Amino acid sequence: MKTHTESEENYIKALYHLGGEQPVSNGDLAQRIGAKGSSVTQAVKRLGQKDLVNVVPYKGVQLTPQGIRLAKSILRKHRLWETFLVDKLGFGWDEVHPLAEQLEHIQSEELVDRMFQFLGSPKHDPHGDPIPERDGQMPPVLGQPIGAFTAGVEIRIVRVEDAGSEFFDQLDTMNINLGNTYKIRAISAFDSSVELGSSTGSFWLSQSMCANIYAIQS
């Protein structure tokens, strides 16, 4: 398997994030990467020559099977590193993403395999996102938005969206963590906010918060 530049890998990752296996527009990609459209046009041309993407001018860019494989391998590394940073080094789950963006580019199959073992073959990262397997298979994407449940149900938080540092701060101040269990006490018909109850009391969660927090019944 050839070796790629960091920039190339970031484009592949962005494409996977935005479109998965579907085509992505030049503009969306430019926005995500944080570069101008003209730069993106050239970049994807280079990726096309390496058979990582198919480019249809004026129409969009789409990952090839090769590109998808690469995207998943980068995502696997990213999420394994996040898991390492949180589980082993004691970082907060809100701090690890930027660091993982560096570490995801380290090239060594052996390292990834050993890290995977060292971490106990995890299926999900500290935010509850699935860690792609060695062969590209994806573990299930866990949970539904909290607002999707009905009053009276017992739920467990299993995943949160990466919705920025303010979101994580809010989770922190409200003491909400993966694994926490609550009872859905009520759902407001007015603004869709949700009242959650735990052993220590109960509190209301805004619709915006709920939309980024995923849970399963349990």
Place this chain on the structure above:
Amino acid sequence: MKTHTESEENYIKALYHLGGEQPVSNGDLAQRIGAKGSSVTQAVKRLGQKDLVNVVPYKGVQLTPQGIRLAKSILRKHRLWETFLVDKLGFGWDEVHPLAEQLEHIQSEELVDRMFQFLGSPKHDPHGDPIPERDGQMPPVLGQPIGAFTAGVEIRIVRVEDAGSEFFDQLDTMNINLGNTYKIRAISAFDSSVELGSSTGSFWLSQSMCANIYAIQS
């Protein structure tokens, strides 16, 4: 503290390796980096503009105090990562160097500090090389070449030179590891090879092997 490219950091590291605080010739640097002299001339000019080195044309390049600080911080990371890979992930001490050359460029003070803690505040890496402290202080460089001892003395292996994979293979087949203790049985007046004795028997070590293995009396 500003951020540097991988290439810049590799130049700084090479300069520190070759000359420490002393000036280094263009040719030596070129050889070490694996680039042509003309490329090196330009590269050090760039480093000069960032006050990481002082360049005297036709004479040589020398790290500034800033450059030395950077060199040590990279070396610290390199050796901490090697320690992590061997102690925590179970890599062999002969496999970790190339990986550490990638990992040493990851930028995060916080990560380094936490890793240092996680590893138990190590003073030396898996090859016995000193790990620079946070403030730039260097732990002692351990040991003397095995040939420097006299017959009858008890020694413990504390450090090995990075003398290539064949050297490590030889150490491996002879079962020589850091921490092993031996008695110096004899030193050949003919070829300076050394006879070492342990509980399991005794064997001869060539002068070339001895020159790359360091020990202390004990």
Place this chain on the structure above:
DNA sequence: AATAATTTTTAGCTTTGCCTAAAATAAAAA
């Protein structure tokens, strides 16, 4: 001290990856 050999620098080119401004194309509105 003069010449020869070695080392270093300069000059000119290449690729990656980004930029701005202008031209071309596609999509939306009239």
Place this chain on the structure above:
DNA sequence: TTTTTATTTTAGGCAAAGCTAAAAATTATT
């Protein structure tokens, strides 16, 4: 179906980091 607007591509530049070949400076040898 034109015309206007938005998106995308082309054209032309720039900096980092490498290269080769030629010129200049230093070092070594007669």
